Amino acid sequence: MPQELCSKGAALGKPFEASPKDISSIASFIETKLVICYLKMRKPDLALNHSHRSIILNPAYFRNHLRQAAVFRCLERYSEAARSAMVADYIYWLSGGKEQHTSKLIKLYWQAMIEEAITRAECFSVMYTPFATKIKAENIDKLKEGFTKKHPDYVEYIYTDPHGLHTLPQTVDWYSPSPQSYLLTLGFRNKEVGKFLEKMSCRKLPSFSEHKAPFSPLTKEEAERHLETIGKRILPIMDFIRGTKLTESFCACSGIIEKLQHASLLGRVHRVKEQTQVINQGMAELATLPYLQDISQQDAELLQSLMADATDTLEGRKSDKERVWNKIQKVGIIEDFLYQLEDSFLKTKKLRTARRQKMKMKRLQSEHPC
Numbered sequence: 428m429p430q431e432l433c434s435k436g437a438a439l440g441k442p443f444e445a446s447p448k449d450i451s452s453i454a455s456f457i458e459t460k461l462v463i464c465y466l467k468m469r470k471p472d473l474a475l476n477h478s479h480r481s482i483i484l485n486p487a488y489f490r491n492h493l494r495q496a497a498v499f500r501c502l503e504r505y506s507e508a509a510r511s512a513m514v515a516d517y518i519y520w521l522s523g524g525k526e527q528h529t530s531k532l533i534k535l536y537w538q539a540m541i542e543e544a545i546t547r548a549e550c551f552s553v554m555y556t557p558f559a560t561k562i563k564a565e566n567i568d569k570l571k572e573g574f575t576k577k578h579p580d581y582v583e584y585i586y587t588d589p590h591g592l593h594t595l596p597q598t599v600d601w602y603s604p605s606p607q608s609y610l611l612t613l614g615f616r617n618k619e620v621g622k623f624l625e626k627m628s629c630r631k632l633p634s635f636s637e638h639k640a641p642f643s644p645l646t647k648e649e650a651e652r653h654l655e656t657i658g659k660r661i662l663p664i665m666d667f668i669r670g671t672k673l674t675e676s677f678c679a680c681s682g683i684i685e686k687l688q689h690a691s692l693l694g695r696v697h698r699v700k701e702q703t704q705v706i707n708q709g710m711a712e713l714a715t716l717p718y719l720q721d722i723s724q725q726d727a728e729l730l731q732s733l734m735a736d737a738t739d740t741l742e743g744r745k746s747d748k749e750r751v752w753n754k755i756q757k758v759g760i761i762e763d764f765l766y767q768l769e770d771s772f773l774k775t776k777k778l779r780t781a782r783r784q785k786m787k788m789k790r791l792q793s794e795h796p797c
Contacts, residue, residue: 455484455491462494471501479707486714489519489533495711496536505544506663509670512537513596514715517673520601521718534596541596544667550616551664552581555609555671558592562610574612581614584621588613589628590681593671611668620660627661627685650695658689674719679726680733683712687737687752694740703741710737 458481465474478495485491496511516533524530545553554574558566571585592608600606615621645653665685675681686709693702713734716722722730732751740750 451484455481455488458484459491459494462498466497466501471498474498475502475704476707479711482711483707483714486711486718487518487522489515489522489524492518493533496540500540505540505547506666506670509537509540509544510666512540513594513670513673514719517601518718534599538596541670544670548667550620550660552578552614554578554612555593555595556612558608558610562589570610570612574614578614581616583618584615586613586615586621586625587611588668591672591674591676594673595671609671611671613664620664623661624664645695647696650692654692654696658692662689679716679720679722680713680729683709683716683733684752684755687733687750688756691750691753706737706741710734713737
């Protein structure tokens with residue numbers, strides 16, 4: 428709707444002479460007004476897509492991210508609200524904002540969202556540890572010991588995020604070349620959730636699936652099961668992790684790719700409204716990404732492909748199987764399959780070698796009895 432108002436001359440006097448930047452700015456402004464209207468009407472669910480689109484059109488305006496945070500808060504999605512507030516604070520600094528009072532208020536909002544997310548979490552507990560050097564195995568062991576003493580009810584599986592360091596609103600200083608960083612340790616009551624999260628973090632390619640048959644398509648029943656297990660149990664934890672981590676060292680588009688893979692699962696079971704919201708959210712994050720970190724040529728090409736396929740999906744063009752995020756997931760599943768075959772082969776080989784050694788020892792003992 429905002430783009431139509433611009434193109435038909437309702438928002439711009441001479442739409443054919445206006446620059447794309449001006450059209451995007453005005454369309455984004457209209458989207459933000461829709462967000463405000465729906466929030467005042469206490470209809471955050473209707474405001475959500477408009478908050479995403481305002482960012483897609485103008486990712487460099489910090490208030491768009493703050494409004495998105497407000498929508499997430501109203502929907503009780505506190506981890507995502509925390510990330511939006513963190514991005515808003517960083518964009519405010521990046522765009523030259525110098526009012527310390529404004530930045531302080533954004534940080535307080537960010538902190539409140541993190542604390543609310545921790546309070547609401549039932550299946551996991553959290554520990555942040557100040558850190559400055561590279562993570563080593565002995566450091567992680569010490570963190571696990573400290574976590575066990577602090578949170579004895581959440582020790583079925585303890586996981587320390589290996590990809591990048593975290594930032595907290597209480598100590599962050601974007602002006603500093605080396606701001607205070609933290610390691611994030613999570614403890615779970617359910618061992619399977621922790622193990623799956625760690626397995627995801629060890630993959631070379633972002634993949635939001637536990638599908639183990641790379642050459643057979645996912646059935647509707649399997650998609651529904653994945654949404655119940657992964658979508659409801661794993662995705663909220665991933666959102667929490669990203670609430671204090673501005674950039675990804677593993678892959679620039681990591682986190683976003685998993686969301687788009689989640690959107691494909693929603694489309695597979697015909698939950699179109701939720702799918703549209705997730706895709707719009709992914710596109711908003713893709714539009715913001717170049718402002719948060721340096722992008723390599725390879726990452727830039729991937730970003731463009733993801734954005735193009737996300738737009739095609741929203742407009743109903745092309746098959747969902749052809750999407751770049753689904754191709755990435757398929758390659759990841761094939762890699763997992765090959766690693767499992769290799770692991771199985773090595774284990775079998777080790778057992779056979781042990782059996783041969785045992786048989787050889789028995790033969791020697793029978794030939795040379797004491």
